[in-house]
Amino acid sequence: MKVWINNNTKSISKKTAEKIKQGVLDIGFELDKKNPDIAISVGGDGTFLKTFHEYRNKVNNVRFLGVHTGHLGFYADWRDFEVDELIKALKNDQNKSIKYPILDVEITFRNGETKKISSLNETIIKRPSQTMRADVILDGEFFEKFRGDGLCFSTPSGSTAYAKSIGGAVIHPKSHVMQMNEIAPINNRVYRSISAPIIVPSTQTVEVILGSEKDYMVNYDTNSQTNCEIKSMKFKLSDQSIKFAQLRDRHFWGRVEHAFLGTNDFL
Numbered sequence: 001m002k003v004w005i006n007n008n009t010k011s012i013s014k015k016t017a018e019k020i021k022q023g024v025l026d027i028g029f030e031l032d033k034k035n036p037d038i039a040i041s042v043g044g045d046g047t048f049l050k051t052f053h054e055y056r057n058k059v060n061n062v063r064f065l066g067v068h069t070g071h072l073g074f075y076a077d078w079r080d081f082e083v084d085e086l087i088k089a090l091k092n093d094q095n096k097s098i099k100y101p102i103l104d105v106e107i108t109f110r111n112g113e114t115k116k117i118s119s120l121n122e123t124i125i126k127r128p129s130q131t132m133r134a135d136v137i138l139d140g141e142f143f144e145k146f147r148g149d150g151l152c153f154s155t156p157s158g159s160t161a162y163a164k165s166i167g168g169a170v171i172h173p174k175s176h177v178m179q180m181n182e183i184a185p186i187n188n189r190v191y192r193s194i195s196a197p198i199i200v201p202s203t204q205t206v207e208v209i210l211g212s213e214k215d216y217m218v219n220y221d222t223n224s225q226t227n228c229e230i231k232s233m234k235f236k237l238s239d240q241s242i243k244f245a246q247l248r249d250r251h252f253w254g255r256v257e258h259a260f261l262g263t264n265d266f267l
């Protein structure tokens with residue numbers, strides 16, 4: 001078994017990563033940065049998202065595993081103080097995994113160039129300085145003329161991140177759907193958009209055709225590109241999924257409760 005361990009710069013993450021490295025070597029695993037069977041992220045959700053992007057093109061062959069060293073770790077099943085249990089679980093690994101959807105996005109720039117990006121949480125198109133104008137085409141048919149700050153397209157596992165902060169629904173990652181959320185839509189007698197989260201099945205594409213302005217910003221997970229001259233963008237759930245190494249049960253709703261409510265202790 002080949003593994004690689006990514007960590008953020010916090011000293012607890014560095015120490016934990018070193019301990020995991022030694023632990024996997026002790027059970028006869030190899031370290032392989034280029035083609036790991038399991039990519040382990042040690043840190044927070046940002047570190048996990050960066051690890052996902054590093055291996056995006058290898059998701060069919062790589063399983064992912066998160067160890068979190070901070071307060072919140074939505075993508076992490078393990079804590080820094082559980083390294084010994086983690087190593088035991090890796091030794092007894094049955095090659096089981098759990099899949100979550102990925103969002104694919106195709107950007108067409110005004111000069112005709114195209115770029116493909118993916119996200120595990122969300123891709124946001126916005127115009128930071130002034131009103132963003134866009135036509136939204138849903139499954140091949142005109143849906144709305146949007147005016148506002150921007151549009152956010154998220155995966156189910158990203159529904160608890162930025163999308164939730166702007167009024168999106170929390171979606172179980174077993175649902176193969178993407179969510180579109182409007183960011184600060186302008187609604188008055190002149191402009192009207194749906195102003196509610198839209199849930200789109202995996203078979204359908206949403207196309208966003210932008211006004212001719214030159215200062216768009218695209219955020220995808222921890223990445224961002226500014227001052228883009230974008231003509232249009234297409235959003236669709238990917239045919240590929242991210243696979244998490246399932247060494248223990250992942251209970252999504254328990255994670256949501258723990259992260260956002262934390263009330264179970266008082267029952």
Ligand code: NAD
Pocket residue numbers: 044045046047049072073074121122157158159160161162163165220221222
């Ligand atoms: P970051 O790494 O500092 O993360 C910001 C917060 O979002 C952290 O508390 C992190 O634990 C949490 N988070 C990330 N993914 C999550 C998920 N799937 N479910 C629940 N919580 C999650 O910020 P960054 O590096 O700028 O961006 C990483 C992600 O953080 C983005 O993809 C975005 O979803 C999220 N974010 C959210 C807001 C917001 O809610 N207003 C603002 C910025 C970034």
